[in-house]
Amino acid sequence: MAETNTILRVQGLKKYFPIQRGVFRRTVGHVHAVDDVSFELTKGETLGIVGESGCGKTTLGRCIPRLVEPTDGEITFSGDSVGGELRVQSADKERIADLRRRVQMIFQDPMASLDPRMTIFEIVSEPLRYNADLTQTEQRDRAASLLEKTGIRSDYMDRYPHQFSGGQRQRIGIARALILEPEVLICDEAVSALDVSVQAQIIKMFKQLQEELSLSYLFIAHDLSVVEHVSHRIMVMYLGKIAEMAESDALFDRPRHPYTESLLYSIPSADPSLKGKKRRVLAGDVPNPADPPSGCYFHTRCPYAQEICKTTAPPLKEVAEGHHSACHFADTLPLKGYQQIISERRSEPAHE
Amino acid sequence: MWAYIVRRLIYLIPMVLLISIVAFIVIELPPGDIFTNEELQLRRNGNPNAARIVEARREIYGLNEPVISRYFIWMGRIVFDWDFGISVLSQREVTEILRERLPTTLLITALSIIFTWVVAIPIGIYSAVKKYTVFDYSTTFVAFLGMAIPNFLLALILMLFAFNTLGWGIGGLMSQEFIGQPMSMAKFLDMAQHLVIPVIVVAMSSMAGLVRVLRGMVLDEMGKLYVLTARAKGMPERVVIWKHILKIAMIPVISTIGWILPALISGETITAIVMNLPTIGQVFLRSLQAQDSYVSGALILILSTLTIIGSLISDILLAVVDKRVVYS
Numbered sequence: 001m002a003e004t005n006t007i008l009r010v011q012g013l014k015k016y017f018p019i020q021r022g023v024f025r026r027t028v029g030h031v032h033a034v035d036d037v038s039f040e041l042t043k044g045e046t047l048g049i050v051g052e053s054g055c056g057k058t059t060l061g062r063c064i065p066r067l068v069e070p071t072d073g074e075i076t077f078s079g080d081s082v083g084g085e086l087r088v089q090s091a092d093k094e095r096i097a098d099l100r101r102r103v104q105m106i107f108q109d110p111m112a113s114l115d116p117r118m119t120i121f122e123i124v125s126e127p128l129r130y131n132a133d134l135t136q137t138e139q140r141d142r143a144a145s146l147l148e149k150t151g152i153r154s155d156y157m158d159r160y161p162h163q164f165s166g167g168q169r170q171r172i173g174i175a176r177a178l179i180l181e182p183e184v185l186i187c188d189e190a191v192s193a194l195d196v197s198v199q200a201q202i203i204k205m206f207k208q209l210q211e212e213l214s215l216s217y218l219f220i221a222h223d224l225s226v227v228e229h230v231s232h233r234i235m236v237m238y239l240g241k242i243a244e245m246a247e248s249d250a251l252f253d254r255p256r257h258p259y260t261e262s263l264l265y266s267i268p269s270a271d272p273s274l275k276g277k278k279r280r281v282l283a284g285d286v287p288n289p290a291d292p293p294s295g296c297y298f299h300t301r302c303p304y305a306q307e308i309c310k311t312t313a314p315p316l317k318e319v320a321e322g323h324h325s326a327c328h329f330a331d332t333l334p335l336k337g338y339q340q341i342i343s344e345r346r347s348e349p350a351h352e
Numbered sequence: 353m354w355a356y357i358v359r360r361l362i363y364l365i366p367m368v369l370l371i372s373i374v375a376f377i378v379i380e381l382p383p384g385d386i387f388t389n390e391e392l393q394l395r396r397n398g399n400p401n402a403a404r405i406v407e408a409r410r411e412i413y414g415l416n417e418p419v420i421s422r423y424f425i426w427m428g429r430i431v432f433d434w435d436f437g438i439s440v441l442s443q444r445e446v447t448e449i450l451r452e453r454l455p456t457t458l459l460i461t462a463l464s465i466i467f468t469w470v471v472a473i474p475i476g477i478y479s480a481v482k483k484y485t486v487f488d489y490s491t492t493f494v495a496f497l498g499m500a501i502p503n504f505l506l507a508l509i510l511m512l513f514a515f516n517t518l519g520w521g522i523g524g525l526m527s528q529e530f531i532g533q534p535m536s537m538a539k540f541l542d543m544a545q546h547l548v549i550p551v552i553v554v555a556m557s558s559m560a561g562l563v564r565v566l567r568g569m570v571l572d573e574m575g576k577l578y579v580l581t582a583r584a585k586g587m588p589e590r591v592v593i594w595k596h597i598l599k600i601a602m603i604p605v606i607s608t609i610g611w612i613l614p615a616l617i618s619g620e621t622i623t624a625i626v627m628n629l630p631t632i633g634q635v636f637l638r639s640l641q642a643q644d645s646y647v648s649g650a651l652i653l654i655l656s657t658l659t660i661i662g663s664l665i666s667d668i669l670l671a672v673v674d675k676r677v678v679y680s
Contacts, residue, residue: 065584067584100584107581109577113577113578115581115582115596116676117599119675126587127587160676176585
């Protein structure tokens with residue numbers, strides 16, 4: 001019955017942004033923000049999506065509720081409430097409205113993503129007014145219970161966003177996202193703007209909510225260490241493509257893509273014995289996505305790059321059960337897991 | 353909210369008092385008083401009672417009293433008797449002139465404001481939502497044209513067109529045959545026809561600016577994250593635009609109400625002269641030229657009071673749109 005547990009299936013999703021130049025705005029090229037991405041999300045699962053800035057993870061997240069119109073691909077959404085499947089690619093207005101009820105987003109910047117001129121109650125309950133038939137009192141009760149659930153005192157409901165701290169605002173954003181009882185939550189860098197202690201609280205809350213409401217998450221972040229705590233599976237993106245996708249533990253223990261290994265190297269550690277020891281840092285910048293390198297997009301920065309990497313793009317293939325990698329040498333490269341990296345760094349002589 | 357409105361109303365009192373003092377100073381500024389000229393005139397005509405007549409008038413208007421009492425007499429007459437003094441230029445009471453001219457002026461003004469908004473607001477929003485389309489470019493073009501063409505020229509062109517092509521009666525508020533006639537359907541239609549061009553001309557310049565401002569504001573807000581949030585919440589696009597975006601986009605519109613009122617009343621002067629309309633603007637201009645102090649004083653008082661009332665209205669509307677105003 002694995003098939004019925006799939007709540008969201010994305011197939012061959014592409015989003016190309018045209019680059020327009022000159023007097024007549026001629027299209028001179030495309031930025032391949034999301035380039036042929038496919039994945040599935042099962043009920044109650046968290047899929048972490050990581051990658052550097054500009055790798056297309058935000059665009060990917062926004063394509064799903066069609067806040068950004070995908071160029072191509074198919075998004076299939078099947079929940080319990082509606083028997084049939086909802087194909088986003090061909091969805092009409094009504095279906096998009098239905099989709100947006102069931103897929104909610106939480107944004108990175110809790111300062112900018114709440115309308116500053118509305119009270120918390122108005123912000124949280126607004127979706128109810130257009131999607132549910134409730135009296136004012138019922139709306140207030142509903143909003144109050146969600147705010148309490150996310151840790152905001154409900155008697156603060158008539159205050160304005162500027163009267164709250166960043167962490168509180170993010171909680172308000174979460175309460176707002178939950179009010180229509182969505183099945184999928186897309187958290188786009190939902191904790192990145194918060195300080196570490198608040199991050200931990202919010203992440204804990206995400207986990208609790210998932211247990212209580214059996215939510216599925218797409219958890220987008222640029223930081224592997226944040227994603228590790230919440231995700232069952234992790235997808236690593238590079239220049240709009242999937243580099244590697246695997247169970248969290250598998251990805252951390254035995255990465256199958258050199259890019260993932262570099263990301264593991266870059267995780268900061270609070271271990272005092274590592275003080276003064278150098279971290280291996282990925283050289284160079286992300287290539288221009290409007291003019292990506294030939295062959296494997298990563299070959300310009302890959303420490304293991306061979307001749308074939310410059311000419312042939314590696315397909316995403318299953319290298320172990322549930323473990324996908326887009327590297328020619330996924331099976332042979334001796335890539336280090338996180339624990340190995342830590343012990344390797346411990347044994348290194350200290351640098352000044 | 354009510355506390356806020358009441359507070360603002362209380363602030364209004366000292367402001368109006370201050371303005372009345374300024375208006376009074378304007379009346380008092382010219383050397384002599386408004387009857388000095390009249391006295392000279394009477395003497396020149398050889399009227400033996402010249403001194404007595406003028407003296408009696410001075411008595412009525414309290415011009416022999418000290419300055420402070422003169423102010424209070426002037427204000428007292430306005431407040432209690434609705435008497436703004438007399439115009440030496442036309443030898444009529446200012447109140448009478450106002451009664452004759454103010455309704456027309458307010459009618460043209462009100463129609464122009466409504467016309468401006470009804471046309472400019474949807475165009476501004478639409479050209480922002482459909483930016484860089486043919487519609488956007490063409491309205492932008494017309495808007496700049498409207499801003500650049502002087503009002504009187506536009507009035508002349510439209511009058512010429514209306515007269516030659518449509519065969520409309522133009523100039524004045526109504527055709528000759530209706531002047532002094534009681535109100536009838538025919539008279540009403542005739543007046544409506546005469547008002548079309550003035551309303552378009554007066555509205556045109558402010559309309560163009562408004563379209564541009566609104567378009568800019570809407571474009572600005574559309575890129576904000578909370579608008580994306582509203583879409584992600586599943587709000588229909590119409591709610592996103594009308595409720596979330598317009599609240600902000602309307603702020604420049606609302607905050608200009610304060611000066612729209614007086615500007616439209618005095619700003620149509622040139623149009624009114626060109627089109628021979630009986631409005632306040634013309635009277636104001638003449639009174640300033642001829643040092644007809646009671647008239648100019650009364651008009652300054654009225655225009656300034658309108659400015660204050662306009663500002664009050666816009667402040668209250670701003671508070672309605674953005675309730676945070678009330679709390680800070």
